[in-house]
Amino acid sequence: MSGRFVRLAEMDRKPLTFLVDGAPVDALEGDTLMVAILTSSRRLRDSEFGDGARSGFCLMAACQDCWVWTSDGDKLRACSTFARAGLEISRRAPEATWPNLP
Amino acid sequence: MTSPIRSDILIIGGGIMGCASAFFLRRRGISVNLLETDLVGRQASGTNFGNVRRQGRPLYQLPLANRSIAIWRQAQALLGTDIEYLQRGHMRVSYRNRPEIAGDMERYAAEAAQFDLDLEMISGNALRARFPFLGPEVLAASLSPDCGHANPRLTGPAFARAAERAGAGVHEMCKAVSAAKVGDDFLVTTQDGREFRAPILLITAGAWAKRFVEAFGETAPLTSRGPNMCVTEPLPYAIGPSIGVATPETMESVYFRQVERGNLVIGGSIQNPTFPDEYRVYVKPENSIGQWQQMQRLIPAIGKLNILRTWSGIESYLPDHQPVLGPSAAVSGLYYAFGFSGAGFQLGPGVGETMAELIGTGATDIDLTAYRIDRFSSE
Amino acid sequence: MAEPSIIVVGAGPAGFRAAQTLADAGLRPIVMDEARRAGGQIYRRQPEGFTRSHQDLYGTEANRARSVHDGFDALLPHIDYRSDTLVWHLSDGQAWTLGPDGHRSTPYDALLLCTGATDRVMPVKGWHHAGTYSLGAAQIALKAQACAIGSRVVFLGSGPLLYLVAAQYAKAGANVAAVLDTSPFSARIAALPNLLCQPAVLWNGIALTRDIKKAGIPVLYGVTPVEVVGNPETGVGSLRFRASDGTEQDIDCDAIGMGHHLRPEAQLADLARCDFAFEALTRQWLPVQDSDGRSSVDGVYLAGDGARISGARSAEVSGRLAALAVLKDLGFPVDSADLTHLRSAKARYGRFARGLAQAFPWPSEQAKALPDETIVCRCEAVTAGTLRETVREAGAREANRAKALSRVGMGRCQGRYCGLAAAEIIAAEAGVPLESVGRLRNAAPVKPIAIGTARTSGE
Ligand SMILES: Cc1cc2nc3c(=O)[nH]c(=O)nc-3n(C[C@H](O)[C@H](O)[C@H](O)COP(=O)(O)OP(=O)(O)OC[C@H]3O[C@@H](n4cnc5c(N)ncnc54)[C@H](O)[C@@H]3O)c2cc1C
Ligand code: FES
Numbered sequence: 001m002s003g004r005f006v007r008l009a010e011m012d013r014k015p016l017t018f019l020v021d022g023a024p025v026d027a028l029e030g031d032t033l034m035v036a037i038l039t040s041s042r043r044l045r046d047s048e049f050g051d052g053a054r055s056g057f058c059l060m061a062a063c064q065d066c067w068v069w070t071s072d073g074d075k076l077r078a079c080s081t082f083a084r085a086g087l088e089i090s091r092r093a094p095e096a097t098w099p100n101l102p
Numbered sequence: 103m104t105s106p107i108r109s110d111i112l113i114i115g116g117g118i119m120g121c122a123s124a125f126f127l128r129r130r131g132i133s134v135n136l137l138e139t140d141l142v143g144r145q146a147s148g149t150n151f152g153n154v155r156r157q158g159r160p161l162y163q164l165p166l167a168n169r170s171i172a173i174w175r176q177a178q179a180l181l182g183t184d185i186e187y188l189q190r191g192h193m194r195v196s197y198r199n200r201p202e203i204a205g206d207m208e209r210y211a212a213e214a215a216q217f218d219l220d221l222e223m224i225s226g227n228a229l230r231a232r233f234p235f236l237g238p239e240v241l242a243a244s245l246s247p248d249c250g251h252a253n254p255r256l257t258g259p260a261f262a263r264a265a266e267r268a269g270a271g272v273h274e275m276c277k278a279v280s281a282a283k284v285g286d287d288f289l290v291t292t293q294d295g296r297e298f299r300a301p302i303l304l305i306t307a308g309a310w311a312k313r314f315v316e317a318f319g320e321t322a323p324l325t326s327r328g329p330n331m332c333v334t335e336p337l338p339y340a341i342g343p344s345i346g347v348a349t350p351e352t353m354e355s356v357y358f359r360q361v362e363r364g365n366l367v368i369g370g371s372i373q374n375p376t377f378p379d380e381y382r383v384y385v386k387p388e389n390s391i392g393q394w395q396q397m398q399r400l401i402p403a404i405g406k407l408n409i410l411r412t413w414s415g416i417e418s419y420l421p422d423h424q425p426v427l428g429p430s431a432a433v434s435g436l437y438y439a440f441g442f443s444g445a446g447f448q449l450g451p452g453v454g455e456t457m458a459e460l461i462g463t464g465a466t467d468i469d470l471t472a473y474r475i476d477r478f479s480s481e
Numbered sequence: 482m483a484e485p486s487i488i489v490v491g492a493g494p495a496g497f498r499a500a501q502t503l504a505d506a507g508l509r510p511i512v513m514d515e516a517r518r519a520g521g522q523i524y525r526r527q528p529e530g531f532t533r534s535h536q537d538l539y540g541t542e543a544n545r546a547r548s549v550h551d552g553f554d555a556l557l558p559h560i561d562y563r564s565d566t567l568v569w570h571l572s573d574g575q576a577w578t579l580g581p582d583g584h585r586s587t588p589y590d591a592l593l594l595c596t597g598a599t600d601r602v603m604p605v606k607g608w609h610h611a612g613t614y615s616l617g618a619a620q621i622a623l624k625a626q627a628c629a630i631g632s633r634v635v636f637l638g639s640g641p642l643l644y645l646v647a648a649q650y651a652k653a654g655a656n657v658a659a660v661l662d663t664s665p666f667s668a669r670i671a672a673l674p675n676l677l678c679q680p681a682v683l684w685n686g687i688a689l690t691r692d693i694k695k696a697g698i699p700v701l702y703g704v705t706p707v708e709v710v711g712n713p714e715t716g717v718g719s720l721r722f723r724a725s726d727g728t729e730q731d732i733d734c735d736a737i738g739m740g741h742h743l744r745p746e747a748q749l750a751d752l753a754r755c756d757f758a759f760e761a762l763t764r765q766w767l768p769v770q771d772s773d774g775r776s777s778v779d780g781v782y783l784a785g786d787g788a789r790i791s792g793a794r795s796a797e798v799s800g801r802l803a804a805l806a807v808l809k810d811l812g813f814p815v816d817s818a819d820l821t822h823l824r825s826a827k828a829r830y831g832r833f834a835r836g837l838a839q840a841f842p843w844p845s846e847q848a849k850a851l852p853d854e855t856i857v858c859r860c861e862a863v864t865a866g867t868l869r870e871t872v873r874e875a876g877a878r879e880a881n882r883a884k885a886l887s888r889v890g891m892g893r894c895q896g897r898y899c900g901l902a903a904a905e906i907i908a909a910e911a912g913v914p915l916e917s918v919g920r921l922r923n924a925a926p927v928k929p930i931a932i933g934t935a936r937t938s939g940e
Contacts, residue, residue, distance in 0.1 A: 004611070004612060004630070004631060004716070004735065004736065005622060005626075005628040005629065005630060005631070006628060006629040006631065006632050006655065006656075007627060007628055008623070008627055008628060008629055008653045008654055008655060009533060009627040009653065010527075010531050010532065010533065010626075010627035011627075012532075013530050013531070014530075030527075030528040030529065030530045030531060030626075031626065032625075032626060035622070035626045035628055039628065042611060042612070042715060042716055043611055043714075043716075044611070047609065047859075047862060048862075049861070050862070051609050051713060051856060051862050052609070052610065052611070052712070052713025052714065052716075053610075053611040053713060053714060053715075053716060054609070054611055054859075055611035055716060056614070056618070057613065057614055057615055057618060057859065057898070058599060058600065058614070058615050058617060058618050058898070059614070059615075059617070059618035059621040059625075060522060060599065060617060060618065060621060061515065061516075061928065062599045062746075062894060062897055062898075062928075063615075063859070063860075063893070063894045063897065063898055064860070064892075064893030064894050064928070064929055065859060065860070065893070065894070067893075074931075075931065080516075082528070
């Protein structure tokens with residue numbers, strides 16, 4: 001699916017790849033996780049209360065509507081964390097983190 | 103000055119004790135005015151953890167707690183609003199380095215059975231299988247399947263509004279500044295200059311009760327502290343019972359519950375100093391950090407979760423951790439219900455019904471001996 | 482006397498100038514900022530590896546941005562700079578931080594809060610759909626990441642940022658579908674006397690509108706938003722609005738940048754127990770301060786947008802002034818000519834800010850008109866209807882009571898984005914003045930922090 005964000009400049013940066021929900025995503029060095037994810041898809045997370053997809057709101061670490069998970073269950077604020085090669089991100093709570101983890 | 107506002111009963115303090123008392127008094131047709139400094143249910147009753155537990159209470163408190171639980175179970179129908187009571191259990195766990203606690207829990211379970219409190223002892227593989235998230239330090243657990251938890255922010259106001267609908271006068275932003283007995287009546291003046299009069303006065307002023315007790319020549323060594331609370335972001339609903347650590351160490355004693363929307367409410371560990379005169383209590387960051395460290399002993403995986411908010415509330419404590427409940431020993435027509443020492447939320451509805459019964463009929467089946475005010479007078 | 486410990490929170494224009502003023506007096510302030518690089522919101526720096534020039538990024542403000550950046554770099558040897566460091570609580574004269582080395586507490590003799598602002602937003606039905614962003618967000622996407630928030634963007638709201646962001650998008654080659662201003666053009670005329678006290682800034686604003694129109698982007702005034710039409714899966718599809726002539730229109734877009742000017746990030750002032758007072762013009766509660774930025778609490782000072790929204794230029798002035806107040810209170814000599822000069826500059830900016838508030842009024846009447854099904858609190862998905870019910874049925878007439886009963890403002894953002902609108906809804910439903918509804922109390926942590934940050938000993 002096409003992305004939400006549109007790159008307008010600064011496209012000569014070094015490319016990098018990481019995983020989102022198991023699928024590889026191409027990004028550029030210096031991208032926030034949010035930009036890296038939303039340039040190739042339209043959703044960042046789901047509201048817990050059933051009102052649908054969210055894609056962040058403030059981009060300045062204030063609204064907290066952009067948290068995603070790493071494969072080991074840590075949480076990252078997508079608008080204020082840089083994408084890194086090899087990261088494994090999941091947009092839904094990974095099964096293994098809660099509450100089954102010993 | 104306008105003439106005094108009269109009723110059969112006057113209540114000072116609109117926490118859960120005052121609101122539930124007003125509600126049950128109205129059900130007996132007794133006229134009530136309730137005075138509250140701020141908004142009802144905003145102090146201890148609105149800031150507490152929300153445990154509705156019988157387990158762990160002294161045995162002689164169980165009849166009162168049982169009376170309460172019967173009301174909790176039908177609260178929604180009774181109050182006409184949902185107070186998010188979930189009867190999904192309450193569990194106490196003990197750590198390996200305190201094996202004696204597991205023994206205490208077993209003894210308690212054997213004795214509590216005669217008060218209809220059924221406790222299930224779980225340990226070893228059975229415990230891990232049912233609660234895989236518990237940390238390796240956890241040795242054994244005592245589960246009370248028919249305890250639960252509720253939303254304190256909703257409960258006090260729900261009793262107050264129901265009492266109001268039933269005809270009680272609920273006066274918010276109305277601080278009682280003096281109380282005295284004049285002839286057969288109690289006369290209470292409020293900060294805004296109003297006068298309230300009634301032949302019976304009930305003091306449910308929580309951590310602020312002492313001045314009224316002393317005004318009537320009695321004494322209670324009441325202190326106040328602020329239990330430490332916080333809440334996590336929401337996550338898939340999975341944990342029914344509220345779970346806490348049984349330990350003599352305040353530092354270690356943390357507890358948590360999950361609300362149906364998914365957040366974990368966490369409480370316990372070191373308490374905060376309070377400023378009751380200003381109606382203020384401030385969470386000390388070092389106490390929050392200590393609490394979060396302890397929570398990771400209880401549930402190692404909880405470290406991943408974000409805390410959204412911390413808070414505390416002003417709770418009244420008595421040295422023997424028992425409330426003052428019942429008639430004054432000095433002044434006829436005067437009644438007390440305060441000093442619940444960190445465990446009054448569950449008791450609130452039962453206290454309300456018991457006080458209404460006591461005031462309405464002159465007697466109650468609940469044995470109030472342990473809660474007499476004059477237990478402190480010899481000290 | 483041992484050198485006093487002075488903490489400046491925030492490394493934007495206000496915090497930078499405050500720190501510089503303190504360093505000039507021979508002190509070594511501690512500067513804490515949550516961000517990785519100094520600059521604050523407005524002069525936010527792009528990450529390493531990006532190559533656009535200051536001129537590209539900051540336009541007319543390029544020189545100012547450069548002087549803040551270069552000035553901060555030059556200041557580094559003279560301050561104790563702690564970046565990536567969130568101040569999450571204040572207690573007993575100590576700032577509690579979470580930074581790269583974990584939790585830490587730092588005592589202070591003086592605390593300068595230069596915490597900046599976030600967007601002030603009026604909810605619109607459907608604004609929870611993915612693709613709705615704040616105006617500030619739209620700007621950050623462009624400035625810090627060289628991206629547009631969508632392939633067809635509508636800008637909605639009012640305030641100077643509306644035009645600035647739209648013009649920046651147009652210049653960068655983004656597809657801007659329209660600029661919809663909720664304030665009537667006539668308000669701008671009425672505000673002219675105040676705005677004229679900063680002719681250069683006023684002129685910049687006029688030039689922006691001209692650039693937008695030149696780029697062929699429709700600019701509409703006096704607009705009432707009706708609904709962000711969208712889909713829970715795919716997000717924003719269009720914006721429905723009522724034009725000033727009363728006709729209802731739909732405009733296709735996949736992203737909306739919305740906002741109504743800014744609001745101070747005053748959480749720390751609240752945790753420091755500063756008094757707040759209601760400001761009728763902007764319809765919000767603000768920390769009380771004297772002309773130099775002293776709060777009501779001894780040793781706590783306020784500067785920049787975190788105290789009053791009056792822009793980056795003003796922030797540099799109020800940052801300096803607050804630092805002088807600190808110096809004076811600590812017994813250092815302070816040049817009274819400096820004080821006089823800065824005070825009058827600050828007053829001028831204050832007057833201009835009042836002009837802006839008049840020109841771009843917060844559309845409080847929109848809150849009243851929000852349909853019941855509108856989600857007001859995005860974090861907890863609390864609707865206007867639920868909030869109104871708490872007022873009607875449960876008698877909540879005060880912000881914190883309404884929060885306790887309805888959960889409005891109880892979520893992750895701690896009411897930053899819904900608090901002001903929720904207060905309007907409560908006031909309208911209860912039929913009481915906004916002032917009497919009060920303000921949401923702030924609680925620590927200022928932003929969410931993971932339980933695991935509290936490490937047990939031995940780890
Ligand atoms: C943080 C916290 C966690 C807790 N967790 C639990 C738990 O999980 N389970 C449990 O069972 N218990 C718990 N408790 C204890 C429980 O909340 C209290 O025991 C109970 O709410 C006490 O109710 P109250 O009505 O006596 O006190 P309050 O709720 O404090 O009510 C007293 C009221 O009197 C009013 N007042 C005082 N002076 C005047 C005056 N002069 N005029 C008018 N009004 C006045 C006050 O404003 C206040 O509203 C906890 C307590 C706290 C603070
Ligand atoms: S988008 Fe608001 S915190 Fe990340």
